[in-house]
Amino acid sequence: xxxxxxxxxxSDWAARLLKPQYFIYYMFMLVLAGFALFxxxxxxxxxxxxMNIVRQTAPITIMAxxxxxxxxVGHIDLSIGSVVALSAIVGAILLQYVGVPLAIAxxxxxxxxxxxxxxxxxxxxxxxxxxxxxxxxxxxxxISRQVxxxxxxxxxxxxxxxxxxxxDLLGVPVLLWWTLSFALIGYLVMNxxxxxxxxxxxxxxxxxxxxxGLRTENIRIxxxxxxxxxxxxxxxxxxxxxxxxxxxxxxxxxxxxxxAVAIGGTSLFGGRVSIIGAxxxxxxxxxxxNGLILSGFSTDEQMITRGLILITAVxxxxxxxxxx
Amino acid sequence: MLRNELSQTILEVKEITKRFGGVEALRxxxxxxxxxxxxxxxxxxxxxxxxxxxxxxxxxxxxxxxILIAGKAVKxxxxxxxxxxxxxxxxxxxxxxxxxxxxxxxYLNREILSTNPVxxxxxxxDAKAMAKRSQKSLNRLSSRIPSLSEKIVNLxxxxxxxxxxxxxxxxxxxxxxxxxxxxxxxxxxxxQVNELIxxxxxxxxxxxxxxxxxxxxxxxxxxxxxLYQGRSSADVAIxxxxxxxxVSLITGASGSLLAESA
Amino acid sequence: MRKLFIPLVCNLxxxxxxxxxxxxxxxxFVTQLAQASKSSQIVINxxxxxxxxxxxxxxxxxxxxxxxxxxxxxxxxxxxxxxxxVKVLVTTDAQYxxxxxxxxxxxxxxxxxxxxxxxxxxxxxxxxxxQKIVDAGSKLVLLSNPISGFVHGKDFAGIVTDDMQGMGxxxxxxxxxxxxxxxxxxMVFHDxxxxxxxxxxxxxxxxxxxxxxxxxxxxxxxxxxxxxxAIASAMMLRNPELELIYVSWDTAAEGVxxxxxxxxxxxVKVISHDLGVNNLLDMAQQGNMLASISDRPYEIGxxxxxxxxxxxxxxxMPLFTLVPYDQVNKSNITEVWQHAYHTHVPRIxxxxxxx
Numbered sequence: 003x004x005x006x007x008x009x010x011x012x013s014d015w016a017a018r019l020l021k022p023q024y025f026i027y028y029m030f031m032l033v034l035a036g037f038a039l040f041x042x043x044x045x046x047x048x049x050x051x052x053m054n055i056v057r058q059t060a061p062i063t064i065m066a067x068x069x070x071x072x073x074x075v076g077h078i079d080l081s082i083g084s085v086v087a088l089s090a091i092v093g094a095i096l097l098q099y100v101g102v103p104l105a106i107a108x109x110x111x112x113x114x115x116x117x118x119x120x121x122x123x124x125x126x127x128x129x130x131x132x133x134x135x136x137x138x139x140x141x142x143x144x145i146s147r148q149v150x151x152x153x154x155x156x157x158x159x160x161x162x163x164x165x166x167x168x169x170d171l172l173g174v175p176v177l178l179w180w181t182l183s184f185a186l187i188g189y190l191v192m193n194x195x196x197x198x199x200x201x202x203x204x205x206x207x208x209x210x211x212x213x214x215g216l217r218t219e220n221i222r223i224x225x226x227x228x229x230x231x232x233x234x235x236x237x238x239x240x241x242x243x244x245x246x247x248x249x250x251x252x253x254x255x256x257x258x259x260x261x262a263v264a265i266g267g268t269s270l271f272g273g274r275v276s277i278i279g280a281x282x283x284x285x286x287x288x289x290x291x292n293g294l295i296l297s298g299f300s301t302d303e304q305m306i307t308r309g310l311i312l313i314t315a316v317x318x319x320x321x322x323x324x325x326x
Numbered sequence: 327m328l329r330n331e332l333s334q335t336i337l338e339v340k341e342i343t344k345r346f347g348g349v350e351a352l353r354x355x356x357x358x359x360x361x362x363x364x365x366x367x368x369x370x371x372x373x374x375x376x377x378x379x380x381x382x383x384x385x386x387x388x389x390x391x392x393i394l395i396a397g398k399a400v401k402x403x404x405x406x407x408x409x410x411x412x413x414x415x416x417x418x419x420x421x422x423x424x425x426x427x428x429x430x431x432x433y434l435n436r437e438i439l440s441t442n443p444v445x446x447x448x449x450x451x452d453a454k455a456m457a458k459r460s461q462k463s464l465n466r467l468s469s470r471i472p473s474l475s476e477k478i479v480n481l482x483x484x485x486x487x488x489x490x491x492x493x494x495x496x497x498x499x500x501x502x503x504x505x506x507x508x509x510x511x512x513x514x515x516x517x518q519v520n521e522l523i524x525x526x527x528x529x530x531x532x533x534x535x536x537x538x539x540x541x542x543x544x545x546x547x548x549x550x551x552x553l554y555q556g557r558s559s560a561d562v563a564i565x566x567x568x569x570x571x572x573v574s575l576i577t578g579a580s581g582s583l584l585a586e587s588a
Numbered sequence: 589m590r591k592l593f594i595p596l597v598c599n600l601x602x603x604x605x606x607x608x609x610x611x612x613x614x615x616x617f618v619t620q621l622a623q624a625s626k627s628s629q630i631v632i633n634x635x636x637x638x639x640x641x642x643x644x645x646x647x648x649x650x651x652x653x654x655x656x657x658x659x660x661x662x663x664x665x666x667x668x669x670x671x672x673x674v675k676v677l678v679t680t681d682a683q684y685x686x687x688x689x690x691x692x693x694x695x696x697x698x699x700x701x702x703x704x705x706x707x708x709x710x711x712x713x714x715x716x717x718x719q720k721i722v723d724a725g726s727k728l729v730l731l732s733n734p735i736s737g738f739v740h741g742k743d744f745a746g747i748v749t750d751d752m753q754g755m756g757x758x759x760x761x762x763x764x765x766x767x768x769x770x771x772x773x774x775m776v777f778h779d780x781x782x783x784x785x786x787x788x789x790x791x792x793x794x795x796x797x798x799x800x801x802x803x804x805x806x807x808x809x810x811x812x813x814x815x816x817x818a819i820a821s822a823m824m825l826r827n828p829e830l831e832l833i834y835v836s837w838d839t840a841a842e843g844v845x846x847x848x849x850x851x852x853x854x855x856v857k858v859i860s861h862d863l864g865v866n867n868l869l870d871m872a873q874q875g876n877m878l879a880s881i882s883d884r885p886y887e888i889g890x891x892x893x894x895x896x897x898x899x900x901x902x903x904x905m906p907l908f909t910l911v912p913y914d915q916v917n918k919s920n921i922t923e924v925w926q927h928a929y930h931t932h933v934p935r936i937x938x939x940x941x942x943x
Contacts, residue, residue, distance in 0.1 A: 045825045050851075054821045057850060098936075152655050154842065154866040156936055168850040196437045196449040203423050203434055210421035213385075214435045215406040244817075244846045246866040248839070254814040273425045295822035301779040301809040 026266050026279045029315050030286050037293035044296045051292065053175055057243065059288030060177040061086065061236035061252070065259045066266070066280040067188035068232020073263060074192065074201040075225040076208070076272025077124065077131035082233035082259065084142035085116050086252025089237030091146050093162075094155040094247035102162050106238060113234025114227055116142060121223030131226075146249040154248040157241055166242025180239060181281070184232065188277040191228075201225050205272030262287045265315050286315075334361045335397065336532045337382075337413070337501050342391035344377050351377040353556040354391065359501065364523060364533040366543040366564070368576050369553035375536050378553065379503055382534070383415035384408030395501075414494030415503040422490060424479040428471055429453075429460045431478060432493050463496035464488075467522060484515030488522060495526050502526065503534045508542055520546050540569045554578050624908035627748070627891040632672070636901055640672045645900060647703040647893075648696040649679040652689065657862065657885045658707075660929045661731065664889025665705055667930075672897055677701050686710035693717035697724070703896040704728045705889075711735035719743070727899045729892045732784050740907045745899035748892045750883035751910045752784055756791020758881045758915060759859055763802060763832060766857060766878055770801030771831045774823050776816055776844055778836040779809025785836045788861055792834055805830065816843035824853055832857045838864035838880060848876045865934050868921050872940040880916045886930040887911050 038047045045051055065082050072079040093109035100108075116138060123134045157163060169176040192198035203211040204221045212218050233252070241247045264270055265286060266279025290311055294304040337359040344352040352374045359365045369375045380386040382393060384402035392399045395411050402408045408415070415421075422431045433456045440450040460474050471485050478486060487507055494502045504523070508516040516539075523546050527533050537543055543550060544564060552560035552575045560575045567575075632640070647669055651658050658681075666676055677699050682689035686709045696704060697720050704726050708714045715735050722728055728744040732752075738744050763773065775793075778785035796802055806827045808819045816835065820843065824830060833848075833856060835841035841860035845867060848856050857878035860867070871877040888911045895905050914924045921941065925933040 048825075051825055054818075054825070054851065058818050058821065147654070152659075153934075154839070154864055156866045156869045158869070158936070158940070194450055196439065196451055199430065199437060199451065200435070203426065206423040206425045207421075210417075210423055211434070213405055213415070213417060213421035215404070215409060216435050243850060244842065244866075245849070246842070248842075248866075250813065250839075254812050273423070291818055292822060295808065295819050296826060301811055305811075 026276075026282050026286070029265065030282050030289070033286060033289055033293070033311065037289065037296075041293060041296050046293060046296050051296075053178070055285065055288045055292050056181060057175055057177045058292070059284050060181045060243075061239045062255055062258055062262060062287065063181045063281050063284040064184045064232050064236045064239065065252075065255060066262045066284045067184055067277055068229040068236075069259055069263050070188060070192070070268055070275045070277055070280050071201060071225045071232070072131070072229040073268050073270060073272060074198070074205045074275045075222045076205040077222060077226060077229075078135065078260075078270070079120065079131065079226060079229045079233075080135040080256060081116060081120060081139040081142060082229065082236075083252040083254075083256040084139045084146065085113050085230050085233035086237040086240060086255065087146045087247070087249045088116070088142050089113050089234035090241035090247035090251050091150050091155060091249065093238055093241050094157050095149070097157055097159050097162060102159060102165065105162070106166075109238050109241075110231060110234050113230045113232075113237070116234075117227030117230030118223065120230065121226040124226070125219040125223055143249065143253075150247070150249050152249065154246045156246045158245075163242055163245050166238050167245065168243060177239060177243065180235075184235065185277060185281045188232075188280075192275055192277050197224070202273055202275065205274075207273070258287050259284070261312060265312070335359070336361045336395065337534070338394040338397075339378075339382065340392050340394065342378070342381055342388045342393070344374075344381055344386060344388050350556055352381070352388070355553065355556070355558045356391075357551045357558050357561055359532045359534055361500070361532055362527050362530045363549065364527045364535060364547045366547035366550040367534055367536045367553065368543065368550055368572060370576055370578075373553040373576075374556045375553055376505070379415065379505055379534075379536060382408065383413060383503055409497070409499075412498070412500040413503065414497060414499035414501070415505070416487070416490045416494055416507060417505050422478050422486060422493075425477060427477050428464075428474045428481075428489055429457050431489055432456070432460045432463070432496060434493075436497065460496075464492050467492050467495070467525060482515065483511045484518050487511065487515070487519050491519075491522055491526070495529075495531055499531060501532045501534065503536070505536045506538065507535070508537065508539060516542065540572055543572065544569060552576055620907060624749075624910045625906040627887055627909055627911045630891055630894045630898070630905070630909055632894055632897060636898065636903075637672065639901055640897060643673070643900075645672075645674045645702040645897070646677050646699070647674050647705065647896070648677050648699060648701040650682070650689065650692050650696060650704060650706040650708075651680065652682050652707045652709045653684045654681045656929070660885035660931075661707075661889035661892075663930060664886035664891075665893040666889075668890040668893035668897075669703075674703065674893075674897070682709055684709065686713050689714055690717055693721070697721050700724060701726055702900060703893075705731070705892045705896060707731035708733045708735055711738075727896050729896045729899070731888065731892060741904060746895045746905040746907060746909055748888055748895065748909045748911060750784075750888060751913055752787040753791045754910075755861055755881045755883065755913045756788040756793075757795035758913065759788075759792045759834060759861070760795025760799070762879050762881070762915060763796065763834065763859055764799040766859075767802055767831060769799065772803050772805045772827070772829050774806040774808070774820075774827060774830045774833040775804050776819055776823070776833060776835045776840065777807060777809050778840070780811055789836055810836075810840065813840045813843065816840045817847045818843075820844040820847035821851055824848070824851060824856070830856055832859060832878065834858075835860045838862040838867055841877070841880075842866050845870055845876045863916065863925060863928055865937060868916070868925070868937050869940050871916070871918050872921060872937055874918065878917070881913055882916050882924060882928055883913045884911055884928045886928060 069079060069082060089109040089112050092112045093105045096105035096108045120135055120138055124131045165176065171179055200216055200221050203216060204218045208218050240251045262283035263280045266283030267276040268274060268280060290308055294307055299307060335358045340356050341354045342352050343354055355378055367375055381388045384405045384407045387403050393402060400411045438452045438455045439446045440452045457474055464471055471488060507519050520542060523533055535547060547564050549563050550572060551558055649662060649665060662679060669676055678696060680692035682692055689709050690713050693714055694717055697717060704721055708730060711733060718728060718735060722743050730744055730747045732749040734747055777789045806823050808823055810816050810819055833844055835844050835858060838860050841858050845858055856876060858876050859878050860880050863880060863882045867877045891909055891911055899905050914927055916924045921937060922933045
């Protein structure tokens, strides 16, 4: 692109605005506008409702940021949902014995551990991440069920509950602060730090990355640890908001997270990542969910409409990507 | 030697042997490359060219024999070792990241970090500095790459080759190994790459060129080393031979012509 | 606390094709339920007990899933079996998957037990397997879900179920008592074809018909427990005047309580079924949870075991046997818990209750 000051031609502008990476924003605005019109008598278009959406979506957003790391290196991590439950349960149990900082540390450690195990198994055995994480997902869920005795483990610590759940800071829900913080960290790591550059290199062309001296195995393991760690953070946020931990937490989130990340413009096959896209994508999923519930549709109609919106989004996105 | 008496040997390969299981891919290969010299490495498929390149670029360390850089024996256990020793390899598949732009590829794994100590500790990239220096190194090669922020996928084959070569020489490599650099290119772009090879060799960089294309070998190389069934079977000055002679050396039709005798 | 998010795909029970005097038909199901026996009427007397001793029967327990609730059922059955010298060969957990349960039943068949207790996920797919077991002479006792086409007394000894009708009705009464005759409420119901929850939800709605001052202004279905939090938030956004929300069961109610709590609706009460630590804790701390109508899983298990044993002795057993329920509120948590589970109430609840 020439950087001369002469004005861009119309087609240049069109080409810029139609870049596939912007597509998610249009989709988001479109869905938002659609619901705002359709639900104008319901309080949908209100700050309180948007805060609801952000609060409900916070764990999804952070998982989406985490999954972006795994996808960057060309791995998928199916175990994130189970890590959410594990981390929440570990945190809730530890809270019965130790203070908040140690409980949080323990929960995060459980996430890191799972990431390391996933990473080592995938890289040592050279087996697809899909299969390994499918396996660890089962193992972790089993452990969570066992440890919790299938019961909900309540959290009564007020600090934990406000810090990671329903508290406010400067009039803004802490969950929004957490979401924005991790989104920012994810963005900076991916776009400004050498680590993110290497993740993308490994995902974009592993042979080339190795030839340039990158230790691809280590980088992939680190990516999986980041992914698991984010899932563990999401687990803590769930635990804080629900004031308890249960082995079913996160169970239903995997597909939502994958959809959010993919709609946001991240390649499911590695090398191309959009953190902002993942955040907006997760909010879009939350927005659709919230709007559909408010619409008064039956559960069946909600499922059908959600499916239609998603397919439309992906179809338009795929077209734009091809045209670009 | 074939060039002049003052030539300095930059790379010397001595009696290299490499086995894969029971198969001996290389059985005692030896040759030398001088500073600023362009040496063609020839041989039929399976003669051991690729294995030899991989040994020199640190991907497969040899089982026996040694590699000397400027007279000193070096141990090349990884591509990083080779790079530190001043050997850069431009692979057939170029080893570039298609989704990255030119600068990002040039600086892959050698990124310039911010000068701010805190940011540096975090691994913060200094994108401006990298762009500036990339421009310089590409200028040095008078390249025709349209924009440094262009993604590699949007470049032509010749432009990609130029990026890969620029990456090699911009790191101060003394020896650049090129594996079939023109194989996938059209006539005009091949000519550009040949110019580039001549340019860098005139700047003192030794080039080891692997090619099937006799025409390019004849046009660009000073000397040719021929591998035959895992051995170095000939080492000849290009001005002393013609295409047909090279072909018969490659196919093993004419006997050994080793440089030691020259 | 039953885990009820059974896949939508399983077309459950009650779709009977063949007509037969003692097979179960949807239309007369409620009537048959009304004629059910009480679990307290199923008694093994001394004479029967002495006949049982030395018989060394074997039993297999084929459950639909795993949860504290199922554990309690299982404990009730196992304790009873132990008392009468019955050896439990195997306990299976179908993980809410009808296909897994079919495989479980096939495995049980190989063990050739004298007694099989089961909660069948999908009567249609499980039928063939159970038929073989029954034909080999085993006595089958079912929990809640019937198998269509099975003949009472021949193919199965009886069905034990909690008093779903009574539970739903009772929830309506508690709602009325709290609202004192008038108010607006919301309902978060299980939107799947599942007999137990559907019956209880319907009984709640039917029960409310007696109290015309109480209006259900919003009804939202859910399929996964996970979704109830977002549903409750949206429901309150649209209907901030709601005073109470009914939720199909305890785990699903956790999400509703959480949403009310984080959205600041401290005055809105929640009523549900079954027992769960989290909501009991909320109840103990006088949070949003008003009351829960809970069944007695331990007693369900022990009743099933007694029916199986009596059937084995040749006694004829009633088609349906109902196990009573309890209404839980802050004052009787400990008592009801012990009733339902036959275990001690969790320490954390004791602490919250100040015991």
